[in-house]
Amino acid sequence: MKKSKLMILTRAYSRGIGFWQQFGLSDTKSIRAEQNPLRRLRRQLVNVLLMLLLLVALASVAVMLVINFLQIERIGAMLGINGLSVLTSSVLAALILFLLATYTAGSTLFKAADLKFLVTLPVRADTIFLSRILLHYRTNVIVYWALMLPSYIAVGIVHGLSVQLIVNGIILLLTGPVLPLSCSALFSRLFAKNKSRVGRYVELVAFGLLIVSLAVLQGLMTRWARTGFLDIDPTQILASLSTMADKAISWLPLSVLQTRMIVSEESAGMGPLVATILHLASAGIATFFILRIAATDYVSVLNFNVSTQQSVKKRKGSPGKIEKQRSMLSALITKEFAVINGHNAFMFELYAEAFVPIILIAVYSVGGLMTDISSAIAFISDLTLFPFIFCGILLAVASITMMSSTSISRETPLLDIIRSLPIPTKRHVQAKIAAHLLMFGTAFVFYTVIGMLLLPVGFMHIVWMLPLGATVMIISSCLGLAIDYMRPMYQWKLPQQAIKQNVNGIIGMVASIVVLGIFGGLAILLVQVLGLSVMLSGFILALLGALMTIPAWKVLLQVASGLYENI
Amino acid sequence: MIDIEAVTKRYSPNKRPAVDLLSLHVDSGEIFGFLGPNGAGKSTTIRMMVGLLRQDTGTIKVCGYDNIAQNVEMKRCIGYVPDEPLFYENMSGRKYLDFISDVFDIDLDTRIARIAKWAGRFSLIDALDDKISSYSRGMKQKLGVIAALIHDSRILVLDEPMVGLDPKSAFVLKEVMREFCNTGGTVFFSTHVMDVAERLCDTVGIINKGALIASGTFASLKESTGENQATLEQLFLELTDEEVETNDTHSRV
Ligand SMILES: Nc1ncnc2c1ncn2[C@@H]1O[C@H](COP(=O)(O)OP(=O)(O)OP(=O)(O)O)[C@@H](O)[C@H]1O
Numbered sequence: 042m043k044k045s046k047l048m049i050l051t052r053a054y055s056r057g058i059g060f061w062q063q064f065g066l067s068d069t070k071s072i073r074a075e076q077n078p079l080r081r082l083r084r085q086l087v088n089v090l091l092m093l094l095l096l097v098a099l100a101s102v103a104v105m106l107v108i109n110f111l112q113i114e115r116i117g118a119m120l121g122i123n124g125l126s127v128l129t130s131s132v133l134a135a136l137i138l139f140l141l142a143t144y145t146a147g148s149t150l151f152k153a154a155d156l157k158f159l160v161t162l163p164v165r166a167d168t169i170f171l172s173r174i175l176l177h178y179r180t181n182v183i184v185y186w187a188l189m190l191p192s193y194i195a196v197g198i199v200h201g202l203s204v205q206l207i208v209n210g211i212i213l214l215l216t217g218p219v220l221p222l223s224c225s226a227l228f229s230r231l232f233a234k235n236k237s238r239v240g241r242y243v244e245l246v247a248f249g250l251l252i253v254s255l256a257v258l259q260g261l262m263t264r265w266a267r268t269g270f271l272d273i274d275p276t277q278i279l280a281s282l283s284t285m286a287d288k289a290i291s292w293l294p295l296s297v298l299q300t301r302m303i304v305s306e307e308s309a310g311m312g313p314l315v316a317t318i319l320h321l322a323s324a325g326i327a328t329f330f331i332l333r334i335a336a337t338d339y340v341s342v343l344n345f346n347v348s349t350q351q352s353v354k355k356r357k358g359s360p361g362k363i364e365k366q367r368s369m370l371s372a373l374i375t376k377e378f379a380v381i382n383g384h385n386a387f388m389f390e391l392y393a394e395a396f397v398p399i400i401l402i403a404v405y406s407v408g409g410l411m412t413d414i415s416s417a418i419a420f421i422s423d424l425t426l427f428p429f430i431f432c433g434i435l436l437a438v439a440s441i442t443m444m445s446s447t448s449i450s451r452e453t454p455l456l457d458i459i460r461s462l463p464i465p466t467k468r469h470v471q472a473k474i475a476a477h478l479l480m481f482g483t484a485f486v487f488y489t490v491i492g493m494l495l496l497p498v499g500f501m502h503i504v505w506m507l508p509l510g511a512t513v514m515i516i517s518s519c520l521g522l523a524i525d526y527m528r529p530m531y532q533w534k535l536p537q538q539a540i541k542q543n544v545n546g547i548i549g550m551v552a553s554i555v556v557l558g559i560f561g562g563l564a565i566l567l568v569q570v571l572g573l574s575v576m577l578s579g580f581i582l583a584l585l586g587a588l589m590t591i592p593a594w595k596v597l598l599q600v601a602s603g604l605y606e607n608i
Numbered sequence: 609m610i611d612i613e614a615v616t617k618r619y620s621p622n623k624r625p626a627v628d629l630l631s632l633h634v635d636s637g638e639i640f641g642f643l644g645p646n647g648a649g650k651s652t653t654i655r656m657m658v659g660l661l662r663q664d665t666g667t668i669k670v671c672g673y674d675n676i677a678q679n680v681e682m683k684r685c686i687g688y689v690p691d692e693p694l695f696y697e698n699m700s701g702r703k704y705l706d707f708i709s710d711v712f713d714i715d716l717d718t719r720i721a722r723i724a725k726w727a728g729r730f731s732l733i734d735a736l737d738d739k740i741s742s743y744s745r746g747m748k749q750k751l752g753v754i755a756a757l758i759h760d761s762r763i764l765v766l767d768e769p770m771v772g773l774d775p776k777s778a779f780v781l782k783e784v785m786r787e788f789c790n791t792g793g794t795v796f797f798s799t800h801v802m803d804v805a806e807r808l809c810d811t812v813g814i815i816n817k818g819a820l821i822a823s824g825t826f827a828s829l830k831e832s833t834g835e836n837q838a839t840l841e842q843l844f845l846e847l848t849d850e851e852v853e854t855n856d857t858h859s860r861v
C-alpha cells in the first residue's frame with residue numbers, strides 16, 4: 042500500500058513530461074503524433090543530431106577523465122596502492138555530488154510548487170519525503186556516474202576486466218550516490234526553516250564551494266603535474282604522495298571500502314564480497330539516520346515554505362516612487378533581469394557564468410598559482426598571435442553562455458503577458474541582446490582590462506578587441522536566441538529544467554564555440570598566412586564581425602516574429 | 609469595434625474545433641457578455657482577439673485592425689485581462705504598473721495620477737509596494753485589471769474578471785466597466801456569473817462547443833425563445849442543455 046503510493050508520487054512528478062522533453066528534446070510520442078511526414082522527418086533528424094551532439098560532448102569529457110584516472114592508477118601502482126583511481130573518484134564524486142545536489146536540494150525537497158498541493162493529500166509525510174528523495178536521486182545521479190565510470194574504465198584497462206569489476210561496479214553506481222544525496226538533503230533541511238536570508242543563500246554557498254573546490258582541485262592537479270614532471274627527485278614526491286594516500290585511507294573508510302569492492306588487495310585481508318556487505322551495511326545505516334533527521338517536521342517545513350512564500354519582505358518606510366519614464370527598450374531590459382532574478386537557479390547559473398572567472402583568479406592568486414600561470418603564458422606571449430589568443434580566451438569566457446539560448450525558455454510561464462502587449466518584435470529582441478551584453482559584455486571589458494594589466498598585451502590592442510568582442514558576443518547572442526525561439530522549453534516545473542537541463546543551452550554554447558572557431562581561423566589566416574599586422578587583422582575581423590551581425594540579426598528577427606507579431 | 613467573421617480554430621487536427629465558424633460583432637459603447645459552459649471556447653476566442661493565437665480560417669478585426677496583419681497596432685488599443693493572473697513575481701505591483709506604462713509610453717505625471725486613481729478605487733494602494741509574490745489571488749486579479757485600465761485603451765477584453773474578487777471589488781469593477789462604456793469604450797468579457805451578465809450587459813453571446821448558439825440583447829433572447837418571464841440563467845441552461853441533449857441522442861443512435 043505504502044509502496045504503491047510512493048511510486049505514484051514519484052511517477053506523478055514526471056507525468057506529462059517525457060524523459061527527453063525535460064532536456065528540451067521532443068519525445069518520440071509527440072514526433073509520431075506529427076501529421077505532416079516532412080515535418081516529422083525534420084523533427085526526428087533534429088532530435089538525432091541533438092543527441093549525437095550531447096553524446097560527443099559527454100564522450101570527450103569522459104575520455105579526458107579516463108586518461109586522468111589512468112595516470113592516477115599508474116601512480117597508485119608505483120606507490121603500491123591498487124585502485125587509487127577508484128579511491129580518488131569515489132571521494133571526488135561524493136564531494137561534487139554533495140555540493141551540486143545541495144544547490145538544488147531545497148527546491149526539490151522543500152520548496153517545489155507542487156508540494157503545496159501534495160501536503161493536502163491523504164499521504165504520510167514520510168512517503169512524500171521519500172518520493173522527493175527518489176526524485177532528487179534521479180535528477181542528480183548522472184553526475185556521480187559521469188565521475189565514477191571513467192575510473193572503472195581505467196581500472197579495467199590496467200587490471201583487466203573481471204566479474205568483480207562489473208557486478209560491484211553496478212552495485213556501487215546505484216548505491217554510491219545515496220549517502221552524499223542524503224547529506225545534501227540534511228544540509229538544506231538545516232536551513233529550510235531559517236527565516237533570515239541565510240536559508241536562501243545556502244544554495245549560493247554550496248555553489249560557491251563547488252566552484253572553489255573545483256578550482257582548488259584543478260590548481261592542485263596542475264601544480265602536481267608541474268612538480269611531478271619538472272622537479273628532479275621523484276622518490277621524494279612518491280614518498281610524500283604515499284603518506285598523503287595513507288592519510289586519505291585512514292580518513293575515508295567508506296571510500297576505501299568502495300575501492301576494495303572494485304579492486305581487491307591481498308594485504309587488505311578482505312574479499313570483494315565482504316567489502317560490499319560492509320559498505321552496504323555501513324552506508325545504509327548512515328543513510329537511514331541522516332534521512333530520519335532530514336525528514337523531521339517535514340510537514341511543518343513545507344507549511345513554513347508555503348506561508349513564507351506568501352509573505353516576501355515588505356518594504357517599510359516611504360512608498361515606492363516612480364522616478365522617470367523609461368523607453369520601451371529599457372523597460373524590457375528591466376524585465377529580462379526581473380525574469381532572471383525571479384528564480385535562484387537562473388541567478389546562480391547566469392551570474393556565476395559571467396563572474397566565476399573572478400573567483401577563479403582570486404583562488405589562483407591565493408594558491409600562488411598565478412605565477413605558474415604567467416610563467417606558462419610567458420612561453421606563448423612571444424607569439425605574434427598572442428593578442429588574438431588573449432582575446433579569444435576572454436571571449437570564450439564571456440560568450441560561451443546559456444544567457445541567450447535559454448532566454449525564452451526561462452520566461453515561458455509568463456510569456457502571455459509580454460505577448461499580449463503592443464511591442465514590436467524588434468524591441469523584444471534588442472532587449473534580450475542588450476541584457477546579454479550588459480552582463481557578459483561588462484564581464485568581457487572587465488576581464489580585458491585586468492588581463493592587460495597582468496599580461497604583456499599592448500594596451501593599444503584594446504581598440505580592436507572591444508569592437509571585435511562586441512560583435513562576436515552579438516552574433517553568439519543572436520544565434521542562441523534564434524535557437525531558443527525555434528524550440529523554447531514550454532513545460533518546466535523546476536527552474537533548473539529551463540536552464541541546466543535545457544538542450545538549447547548546450548546548443549547555444551556549441552554555436553558560440555563555432556563562431557569563435559571561425560574567427561580564430563580567420564585570425565590565423567590573416568596573421569600567419571597573409572602576414573598582416575595584428576592591429577590591421579584585428580580591425581578587419583571586427584569589421585567582418587560587424588558585417589556578420591546583419592544576417593544573424595535578420596534570421597533572428599524572422600524566427601522571433603513568429604512568437605510575437607506574426608502569430 | 610470588434611468584428612469576428614467565420615473564425616475557426618483547431619488545437620489539433622484530429623479533434624473537433626475549439627471554435628467553429630464563429631461570427632460576432634460588438635459595437636462601440638457596448639458591454640458584451642460572452643457566456644458558455646466550461647471548454648466552450650471562450651478563452652480561445654479571446655486569445656485570438658487579443659493577438660495571442662492565430663485562427664485557422666476567418667478574420668478578426670478589433671478597432672479596425674486585423675489581428676494577424678496589424679498585430680501590434682491592434683494590441684495597442686486593447687486592455688486585456690487574462691483568465692489566469694500571472695506576473696513577474698519579484699516585482700512590486702507599482703513596478704509592474706510602471707513597466708506597463710513604459711511599454712505604452714505614458715508620461716510620468718499621467719501614470720502617477722492613474723496608478724493612484726485605479727489603485728485607490730480597487731483598494732490596492734497599501735499593497736502596491738509589496739512584491740507581487742505576496743499577493744493573494746484576488747489582489748493579483750485586481751492588479752491585472754488596473755494594468756489593463758492604465759493605458760486608457762478603447763477596448764477592454766476581460767476573461768472571467770470577477771473570479772476571486774471580493775464583493776466590493778466586484779462591484780467597483782462593474783461600475784468601472786459601465787463608466788468605460790459611457791465614455792465611448794467597448795467592453796468584451798466572459799463570465800460564468802449569470803446575474804452579472806444579465807444586469808450589466810447590453811448584449812450577450814452564448815457559445816457552446818465552439819459555436820455561437822445565441823446572441824443579442826437579453827430582451828431579444830427572451831423573445832426568440834418565447835419565454836418572456838425567464839432569467840438569463842434559465843435561458844442559458846435551456847440553450848446549452850438542448851445542445852447536450854441533441855448530441856446525446858446523436859451518440860446513442
Ligand atoms: N492549449 C490547448 N491545447 C489543446 N486544446 C486546448 C487548449 N486550450 C484549450 N483547448 C481546448 O479548446 C476547447 C475550448 O477551450 P477554452 O479554454 O476556450 O474554453 P473556455 O470556454 O474558456 O472554458 P472555461 O469556461 O473553462 O474557461 C476545450 O475543449 C479545450 O480542451
Ligand SMILES: [Mg+2]
Binds near residue numbers: 650651652691767
Ligand atoms: Mg476560459
